[in-house]
Amino acid sequence: MLLKRRYLPSLGSFATFEVAAKHLSFTLAGNELNVTQAAISQQIRGLEKSLGVILFIRKHNSLELTSDGQRLLTAVSGGLDIICDGINNINAPSDPPVITCSGTNAAIACWLKPLVDRFRSDRPDVRFVLLASDEDDTLRNFDEVDLSLICGNERCEVGENLYYLFPDIVQPVCSPDYLERHGPFPDAQSLERADLLDLHRKHWTSDAIGWHPVTWDDWFQASGLGVPHVLPAMVSNNYPLLVNAAVKGEGIVLGWHHLVRTLMDEGALCPLFDTPLRVDRGYYLKVNRASLDKPHVQEFIDFVLTGLAALEQAHQRPGAAMRDEL
Structure with missing residues (x-):
């Protein structure tokens, strides 16, 4: 069943996921976003619960992306890039110098x-x-x-x-x-x-x-x-x-x-x-x-x-x- 946009998790949770997936570490993700490791872990668990899938394989001292996590990372990174490009176009001068x-x-x-x-x-x-x-x-x-x-x-x-x-x-x-x-x-x-x-x-x-x-x-x-x-x-x-x-x-x-x-x-x-x-x-x-x-x-x-x-x-x-x- 297709997920409707109004039922999507928050944009912030997707941004947190991208940072955590980049570092493969909740601790390093917390350092970059200036929050605690526990806050990152809580956001990721909430996102997994909302989506009904496991995004990370949690090992003793490391993380790995699951296949679902890898697919989501590709989609989130591309989506955030499109959002950034759109904002840059809005802020760019409308007229040439x-x-x-x-x-x-x-x-x-x-x-x-x-x-x-x-x-x-x-x-x-x-x-x-x-x-x-x-x-x-x-x-x-x-x-x-x-x-x-x-x-x-x-x-x-x-x-x-x-x-x-x-x-x-x-x-x-x-x-x-x-x-x-x-x-x-x-x-x-x-x-x-x-x-x-x-x-x-x-x-x-x-x-x-x-x-x-x-x-x-x-x-x-x-x-x-x-x-x-x-x-x-x-x-x-x-x-x-x-x-x-x-x-x-x-x-x-x-x-x-x-x-x-x-x-x-x-x-x-x-x-x-x-x-x-x-x-x-x-x-x-x-x-x-x-x-x-x-x-x-x-x-x-x-x-x-x-x-x-x-x-x-x-x-x-x-x-x-x-x-x-x-």
């Missing part, structure tokens, strides 16, 4: 997104939320934001929650196609006949852009030239739009190294002069301290920092000039 990052429109689109793509090529199980805004300067302070790209003076103190990434470096860039059609541009003076792409002043007054503007006028002055009377071919407060226009061969844009380096590496853009302009500020990765315990956040931070170090080493060129005019 997610990393939330914030920054300006250009920082997210031109710098962070390529990094995320490379990271996810090896870790496709990690999801990202990328919050981009030139107007909302409070994104970095949201509790859900794990990492933020911020700009500040290079003398900012770094620590466990603020990592220095790179300096602010700009230089004119254009597509190889534009250079072939309209070049050459041997010096800064020759840019007077070029199609310049420029950032609108609204970009620099946005709430999340809290630093001194760098314009074509600044670049010409840093190059030792008077500011030429050149009307830009296109003006926009959206930097990714201007970069995209340069890639399409529509003109020359001031390229921030961290924003156009991927496109330069891919050959979509090329620098016009070997004298980058370095501005007295840098970029930092701000880390939400509470996020360090989240899965994969520290792994992504290490991925970013290691990649930047390797990239900087690869792009170092002996004797390259760099101007520090601003």
Whole structure:
């Protein structure tokens, strides 16, 4: 006759039986379960009585499983394993890990997104939320934001929650196609006949852009030239739009190294002069301290920092000039 579930002995008695069968000793089973040998013996006798079978052959100084005991051990061990797996599945996160990052429109689109793509090529199980805004300067302070790209003076103190990434470096860039059609541009003076792409002043007054503007006028002055009377071919407060226009061969844009380096590496853009302009500020990765315990956040931070170090080493060129005019 089949035993109905409601008439089964307690789960605890089966767990006690498994431990006793593992050790073949009521004394050792009691030590593991922190109860007396007599309590183990009593539970086993109760289980045998409930099932109507003998589970152990009791010898003078040892125990042996009967054939019924061996069959029960196989069933109990498998059943307890299934219960443990079920509990683990219940307690496991229902969603894959997610990393939330914030920054300006250009920082997210031109710098962070390529990094995320490379990271996810090896870790496709990690999801990202990328919050981009030139107007909302409070994104970095949201509790859900794990990492933020911020700009500040290079003398900012770094620590466990603020990592220095790179300096602010700009230089004119254009597509190889534009250079072939309209070049050459041997010096800064020759840019007077070029199609310049420029950032609108609204970009620099946005709430999340809290630093001194760098314009074509600044670049010409840093190059030792008077500011030429050149009307830009296109003006926009959206930097990714201007970069995209340069890639399409529509003109020359001031390229921030961290924003156009991927496109330069891919050959979509090329620098016009070997004298980058370095501005007295840098970029930092701000880390939400509470996020360090989240899965994969520290792994992504290490991925970013290691990649930047390797990239900087690869792009170092002996004797390259760099101007520090601003």
